[in-house]
Amino acid sequence: MERWQKMNVYFSLVGLIIFIVCIIFIKKLPILLLPAAFALGITFNCFKTIYKKIPPPGYEEVENKNKNISKNKKKKAKKR
Incomplete structure (x- = not known):
């Protein structure tokens, strides 16, 4: 998570x-507009x-999958 925030800080600085x-x-x-x-836009998005x-x-999907796997293992252990 810290790496994600650092990356957003760097992107926002580069955008500025x-x-x-x-x-x-x-x-x-004038085309540089x-x-x-x-x-x-990149800067505002990163700051947001x-x-x-x-x-x-x-990130949330990986967390949920890990929880489901551990629940399945517990259920299998209880059945045995």
Whole structure:
């Protein structure tokens, strides 16, 4: 889980850097508004993930599978 949060922090920082660089050069190349908007979206999404403490995709499924496996083993042990 900590690795997931660190990755989101790094992505948000990279998104901010790309956004700032694109805004600096926007007068020379107006097409840079597209990557600036994309980088800003990535930044907001990563900050939202960090703030709400959303787990990585598939994290809950693995937890549930492990619980089901242990329950099945206990049931089999009780039957014997």
